[in-house]
Amino acid sequence: MTGPETDAQFHFTDIKKYFNSFTLTGRLNCVLATCGGIALMVLHFKIRSKTLQL
Secondary structure: OOOHHHHHHOOOOHHHHOOOOOOHHHHHHHHHHHHHHHHHHHHHHHHHHHHHOO
16 A cells, blocks of 8 residues: 655656646646647637638
8 A cells, every 4th residue: 555655756847747647637638738738729729710700
């Protein structure tokens, strides 16, 4: 089993601090960034299709 003492061995810097697969916060940020990117793509194509139907 892993415990809280294992988190101390990972010292992330820069963007790795926010997007990593070792901590719960890092995994949550990866999920939110992926969902946000997909939502932006859907929004972009919805808006683009409305402007092309003039």
